[in-house]
Amino acid sequence: MSRPTPVNRGKVEDIYPLTPIQRGLLFHTLYAPESGVYIEQLGFTIEGRFDVEAFRRAWQTVLDRHPVLRTAFVTDDLKEPLQVIRPRVDVPWISEDWRGVPPAQQDVQLVALSADHRSRPFTLDRPPLMRMALVRLSETKYKFFWTFHHVLLDGWSVAMVLREVEVFYDGLRQGREAALPRPRPFRDLIGWLKKQDLSAV
Secondary structure, eight states, rough: OOOOOHHHHOGSSSSEOOOHHHHHHHHHHHHTTTTTTEEEEEEEEEEEEEEEHHHHHHHHHHHHHHHHHHHHEEOOTTTOOEEEEOOOOOOOEEEOOTTTHHHHHHHHHHHHHHHHHHHHHOOTTOOOOEEEEEEEOOOEEEEEEEETTTOOOOOHHHHHHHHHHHHHHHHHHTTOOOOOOOOOOOOHHHHHHTTSSSGOO
């Protein structure tokens, strides 16, 4: 069973326990790391005028805003696993240009790329636990894949992240700073859960 290793404490923003759901997801991931059962993937087709650099920067801004997207999970020599927040991680970005590839072959390669990103396990102590790939298919058409571990995000959170990316992308395209409220720290959720009587649920 592969386990996350101790973290370099010189590069830490915060440390706190996992939520009960996160503990369950982490346990099953450590028990069967090659299964990929908790690796999620969303794919989007983007058409029209598109600013690749603004899109990448929008994603980086969202990672900078949300500690959970910069989380490493460590278990070695610990009674309970911990999530360790890195102060900075770079958006994990791959960009390819397939404009010279025939459409039928593009389809084959897209299936292979998607499968590769979903099949490879994440190293849980090396954030961010996500992969992004942007493929240019024509002058005005792109395919984007966002692959991430479910231990980071639930369905509601995924929608929130995508909405923030959209807001920051629009702001960057228009040369203005997007105004979004400061997100509530994930640590607050951990503190709230500690005060709940989960046995009553």
